[in-house]
Every structure is written in structure tokens, then in C-alpha cells.
Amino acid sequence: KKENSEHHYASVKDCDDGHATSSTDNDRSLQKSPMIHPTTTLCILVMIDMLSVSIVVPLLHQYYKTSGVHSAQQRELLSSLFSSSQIVGGLIIGALSDVGILSRRNILFLSFLGSAVSYALIVVGGLRSIVFSRVLVGLVKQ
Secondary structure: OHHHHHHHHHOEEEOOOOOEEEHHHHHHHHHOOOOOOHHHHHHHHHHHHHHHHHHHHHHHHHHHHHOOOOOHHHHHHHHHHHHHHHHHHHHHHHHHHHOOOOOHHHHHHHHHHHHHHHHHHHHHOOHHHHHHHHHHHHHHOO
């Protein structure tokens, strides 16, 4: 028991602020560093994604008007492009995930990044930008 106490006193170091700490105390403080749990990060990212969808989707009609999409047939075509590309994107991303090319984490990053680029394209305006935007968000948004 005497050896343990001598080892403890031998490992005590003086800090710059004049307090003495042991190396085991330093190890414990490193282990307790604040980290955001991955589940918390995922919840925050999903909340941001849902917020962006809830902001963009109600404004799509207005963006369509400013881009020259006036008829109901054109709007339906854009909606069909989104739905069709979502089916194709789901098949492609699923196949890439099955063979191990994309991990779950990379799929989430791809989805968030693709959605952000798509929403930025909507703001740019123009018919081509909106068509490309709806196809892109359909491909990556799973």
C-alpha cells in the first residue's frame, strides 16, 4: 500500500495556476470533454432539414411564377420530375449502399448537401434552374 501512495505522490504535478493535480486527474478531465452525441447531431440536422423544407415548399408556387411557369401542366410536370427522380435516386443510393460504396453517414451528408444546393438553385431563378433543382432534390432526398 505504501508503494501506491508513493506512486500517487510521485505523479502529482504543479500546474501553472499553483494547483497540484495528478496525472490520473488529467486523464479523467480529458475523458469528460464535452462532445455532442451523434444522435443529438442527427436530430439537429433533421430539424434544420425539415425547417428548410417548410420554408421552401410553400414558396414554390411563387418561384414558379417568377421563373415563367404559369400553367398547371408545367407545375405538374415539375412535380412529376421530382417524384420520378426520387424513385430513381432511391434505387441508385440503395444500390450504392448495398455494395458498400456509400455509408449511412455519407448518404445523410449527400442528402443534406444536395438539398441545400437544390434550394439555392431555386433562389437563382429561371426555368432551367428550377427544373434542375427539382430533379436534384428528388435524386438525393430519401
